[in-house]
Amino acid sequence: MSLDEKCLLADIVIDNSQDLIHTRRQVEQVVKELSDERNHSVVKTESDSSAKYVLPGDEITSDQTFMRGHGTYLSTLNDDKQLMASIAGVVEPINRLISVRPLRTRYNGEIGDVIVGRITEVQSKRWRVETNARLDSVLQLSGVNLPGGELRRKTAEDEVLMRNYLKEGDIISAEVQNIFDDGSLGLHTRSLKYGKLGQGILIRVSPSLVERRKNHFHKLPIGANMILGNNGFVWISQVIAEGTESGGHVIDFSDIALQERETMARLRNCTLGLAKHKVMLNDTSVSYAYEVSVQLGYQPKDLLMPEVVAVIAEQTKLRLNEFEGMDLN
Amino acid sequence: MSLLSLISEGERRYICGGIDCGLRSDGRSCDDYQLISVERDVTHNCDGSAHIRCGHNDVLVGIKLEMESVQQLQDWDQCGRIDFSADMTANASPVFEGRHGEDITNILVNLFSESIPQCLDLKSLVVVPNKHFWVIHIDIVVLECGSLPSLIDSAAIAVKSALFDTKIPKVSPILGDDNDFVVSDDEFESTRLDVSSVPLFVTLTRISGRYVVDVTREEEEAGVASISFAINSTEGIVYVKKLKSGSLHPEPIQQIHQSVQKVGNTLNESLMSKLSTDSLNKGKISFSFN
Numbered sequence: 001m002s003l004d005e006k007c008l009l010a011d012i013v014i015d016n017s018q019d020l021i022h023t024r025r026q027v028e029q030v031v032k033e034l035s036d037e038r039n040h041s042v043v044k045t046e047s048d049s050s051a052k053y054v055l056p057g058d059e060i061t062s063d064q065t066f067m068r069g070h071g072t073y074l075s076t077l078n079d080d081k082q083l084m085a086s087i088a089g090v091v092e093p094i095n096r097l098i099s100v101r102p103l104r105t106r107y108n109g110e111i112g113d114v115i116v117g118r119i120t121e122v123q124s125k126r127w128r129v130e131t132n133a134r135l136d137s138v139l140q141l142s143g144v145n146l147p148g149g150e151l152r153r154k155t156a157e158d159e160v161l162m163r164n165y166l167k168e169g170d171i172i173s174a175e176v177q178n179i180f181d182d183g184s185l186g187l188h189t190r191s192l193k194y195g196k197l198g199q200g201i202l203i204r205v206s207p208s209l210v211e212r213r214k215n216h217f218h219k220l221p222i223g224a225n226m227i228l229g230n231n232g233f234v235w236i237s238q239v240i241a242e243g244t245e246s247g248g249h250v251i252d253f254s255d256i257a258l259q260e261r262e263t264m265a266r267l268r269n270c271t272l273g274l275a276k277h278k279v280m281l282n283d284t285s286v287s288y289a290y291e292v293s294v295q296l297g298y299q300p301k302d303l304l305m306p307e308v309v310a311v312i313a314e315q316t317k318l319r320l321n322e323f324e325g326m327d328l329n
Numbered sequence: 330m331s332l333l334s335l336i337s338e339g340e341r342r343y344i345c346g347g348i349d350c351g352l353r354s355d356g357r358s359c360d361d362y363q364l365i366s367v368e369r370d371v372t373h374n375c376d377g378s379a380h381i382r383c384g385h386n387d388v389l390v391g392i393k394l395e396m397e398s399v400q401q402l403q404d405w406d407q408c409g410r411i412d413f414s415a416d417m418t419a420n421a422s423p424v425f426e427g428r429h430g431e432d433i434t435n436i437l438v439n440l441f442s443e444s445i446p447q448c449l450d451l452k453s454l455v456v457v458p459n460k461h462f463w464v465i466h467i468d469i470v471v472l473e474c475g476s477l478p479s480l481i482d483s484a485a486i487a488v489k490s491a492l493f494d495t496k497i498p499k500v501s502p503i504l505g506d507d508n509d510f511v512v513s514d515d516e517f518e519s520t521r522l523d524v525s526s527v528p529l530f531v532t533l534t535r536i537s538g539r540y541v542v543d544v545t546r547e548e549e550e551a552g553v554a555s556i557s558f559a560i561n562s563t564e565g566i567v568y569v570k571k572l573k574s575g576s577l578h579p580e581p582i583q584q585i586h587q588s589v590q591k592v593g594n595t596l597n598e599s600l601m602s603k604l605s606t607d608s609l610n611k612g613k614i615s616f617s618f619n
Contacts, residue, residue: 118335169335198339199346201354202547253342258350265356300356305364 054085060098069099107133107207107231109185113176114216116202116229117187119166125159127166129174131231132207135184139166139174143188145195147249165249171197172248173217173227173235193217195248197227199256200237201268205275207232211282218283222290223263226271228281234271236264265300266293273309279316289316336550344551345537353541353548360592362543367486369494369604377495381487384545385475387421388484390491394498395464396510402459409454409462411446413438415469415484422474433477436572437469437484440530444559444568445488448526456500456510463497476549477572478532481557485530486600492524493604525601528561528568531593533585535577540585542592556582560593562601 054060060072060083068074071087085091089102109115109131117129117137127139141162166172173194174187189195210228218226219239227235238260240252256264270289271281279285292315293303302308347353357363363384372378377392399405415437417430454463467488474480496519501511513519533540534552541548549555554575559568566589571577 118337120335169337171337171339196339197337199343200339201343202340251339253339255346256343258352261347261350261352262356265352265354269355301358301361304355304357 052091055088058085067097069097071100103208109176113230115231116173116233116235119170137185139187145247192247198251203234205232209281269303277313288319341551348536359541377491379487379490381483383483386480386483387473388487389470390487391468392491392495393466397464408451411465413442413467417471420472476546478534478555479543481532482530489527526561528559529596532557558589562597
């Protein structure tokens with residue numbers, strides 16, 4: 001029920017009882033307070049709306065039948081064993097196991113995640129990739145496509161030619177294939193949409209702000225391409241024509257026009273601004289922020305000012321809440 | 330800086346192409362600084378301190394005064410002394426743990442000790458002629474480092490702000506005893522240094538045919554080399570130093586002389602006006618020069 005409908009109902013009730021005008025205002029006040037509770041500073045998904053946020057030292061439960069997961073500890077204060085949180089985050093109960101998932105953390109990879117990473121080392125038969133995780137991720141030679149997408153066994157020659165394809169400093173997009181025993185991630189680029197990335201801008205945000213979705217490669221209607229890596233690395237580049245994906249073997253080094261550069265700069269500043277104000281990043285929120293910044297007439301470099309960015313983030317949150325409100329009703 | 334000093338060919342091309350057009354990755358032009366935020370008097374056990382945040386640079390400067398007595402009268406040049414030291418903490422990056430940040434701290438210390446002391450009135454630091462003088466210890470702590478060129482600029486602003494903030498206590502010698510003093514604790518009896526001639530640094534990086542001010546880490550990697558100019562409001566350029574190992578042509582450097590002086594003067598004027606007007610509330614001041 002929307003705010004307006006509730007007020008109408010309240011009107012009818014009050015008219016019928018012939019109460020004074022100030023009572024109507026009281027009802028409006030209560031209804032507004034209830035609606036405000038839904039305007040959270042982090043736009044959450046449906047499953048998160050009932051989430052319990054805890055700080056270190058908060059009590060989670062006194063029930064002894066629960067098992068302790070990560071981020072919790074047993075405290076024997078007051079002769080009563082309580083399950084307390086040791087980090088700031090969201091309580092995640094899975095059957096009888098309670099753990100706390102931190103909001104500010106390094107990237108914890110899951111199989112199937114899309115990541116953007118930077119090559120730090122070239123070793124024999126594999127590359128080490130920096131992905132903002134606790135350990136460097138690994139890209140095996142067997143996990144990349146050879147030029148042209150052909151399938152053949154990797155020869156000794158290929159090992160030596162590894163550096164021709166990816167060397168230290170190169171940026172790649174890849175998918176998590178498996179997780180090794182020590183927790184490091186194994187990556188692969190066995191699809192033409194993954195591989196070495198060409199001209200563009202790399203920005204780093206917190207991994208908690210990128211939600212897991214079906215598609216991480218966005219061709220934004222504003223005129224730029226964006227890859228939202230689950231690990232918090234975001235790659236912004238010019239619009240790539242459909243069907244020219246080559247697995248990163250052919251890099252386009254042609255000049256990018258000034259107009260496109262402005263779009264990319266504005267997009268970069270908007271994304272960083274949203275990240276600073278803890279708004280979840282997806283193609284919708286980023287597009288809204290971009291449109292708001294254009295409507296309000298800001299230059300891309302104005303978006304570096306904290307006051308401006310606060311306004312943009314606020315407007316984006318309002319727009320997102322609007323549409324979320326419409327969906328739920 | 331092994332892990333941090335990496336950039337891909339695509340990023341390099343994009344940055345160079347952008348600078349050729351006059352539009353950098355974040356929308357700034359080649360002469361634009363990022364927002365600078367300075368806070369004075371942050372450390373109360375120091376005689377003067379300042380904390381600056383500019384882009385990804387975070388620098389804390391603390392100044393302490395020490396009284397020293399003259400050892401060899403004939404070697405002494407009748408003035409006080411300034412001592413610089415810099416520390417690159419592991420806060421900035423685990424790479425800088427232990428002694429790994431020494432390359433950068435040595436550059437900072439050398440740059441400042443060769444340019445700043447000559448612009449201060451060191452004779453005013455003499456307490457008792459031929460006997461005692463003040464030594465100013467300036468400690469620079471780098472909490473976060475974006476790129477070396479922009480770090481130098483930020484550290485210079487912090488040092489100037491901290492020097493402006495420094496309170497030299499009033500010293501009264503005890504009669505009859507040459508080696509004993511009463512150092513006044515009264516804040517209002519302290520004197521300030523005259524920092525109007527202290528230079529600020531403008532470090533330019535050569536990237537693909539143009540000189541760029543206040544570069545980010547990626548832009549520094551895409552650049553050839555950097556030149557650091559120390560500029561003060563009275564004499565103009567007082568010190569020049571080239572950083573990194575790339576080669577630069579001399580003609581473009583001569584051409585940018587004028588614009589560098591202008592940028593330096595604007596920086597100096599903005600900083601001095603903000604510092605002076607703020608001297609009453611000692612709050613955070615933030616400003617940009619664009």
